[in-house]
Amino acid sequence: LEQSMSSKQNQPVSKKQKVQPQKNQEDSKPTKKDEMIGKNQEQEELPELPEEIQTFQDRLNEVQDRVDEETLKLGKKWKLEKQPLYRERSEALKKIPNFWSTALLNHPVLTQITSDADKEIFQLVDNLFVEEWQDEPSFQGFRITLNFKPGNKQFSNRELSKEYHISLDGNLETKTTKIQWKGKEPETSFFKTWFQDEEDFEVDDVATMIQEDLWANPMDCYLGQLKNDCCEDDDCHGCDDDEE
Secondary structure: OHHHHHHHHHOOOOOOOOOOOOOOHHHHOOOHHHHHHHHHHHHOOOOOOOHHHHHHHHHHHHHHHHHHHHHHHHHHHHHHHHHHHHHHHHHHHOOOOOHHHHHHHHOOOHHHOOOHHHHHHHOOEEEEEEEEEEEEOOEEEEEEEEEEOOOOOOEOOOEEEEEEEEEOOOOEEEEEOOOOEOOOOOOOOHHHHHHOOOOOOOOOHHHHHHHHHHHOOHHHHHOOOHHHOOOOOOOOOOOOOOOO
16 A cells, blocks of 8 residues: 555646647638628728829829939939049059058958958059949949059959949849969959959949948048947948957
């Protein structure tokens, strides 16, 4: 008796669970009444809107079309007005030794995605220029050009450029300078990956960084100040996390 009682005590205690009654599959099917209600809702037509409502919408659409057209015209005008200033700035920056090579190497993201061999090429960058254009209201693009000093041991090009032709319907075409490598092409290289990839389906991050960071305000990169403001996005990988 004692053994039987002790064996009962050692058995795990299970909690009582209420058994929910299983619903009959026929109960879950919609009734004829439900089917009739659904058909009546489908057949019910919404009241017609007054014609003046559509007239207002048509007029608003016309105004928006004019706004879009004028915005494109202003954008083209501003780009044309800035080009002479960019050229004058480039001539002034040439007076600063190693300006562009320093700005490139001080960029918090570019310096992390380039190899030691790429950094040696960056040190030979003599000039960087970004040219924007908008030939038609539905077409725009830009070209990034890098000029190099003599002494490049990896390729013989003194100039490399990459163009982005973008239409408003989302189509994108790129054109790049073919790199004239000296000897065997490197297996991993920033220049090989970026300049020889002509099948871009979107404007890549490198082009965006050059256009928006280096070209828009190269002084911040040159002075190493860009790292203070580049990590507003959680996906940014260019800055070190100072906070533990």
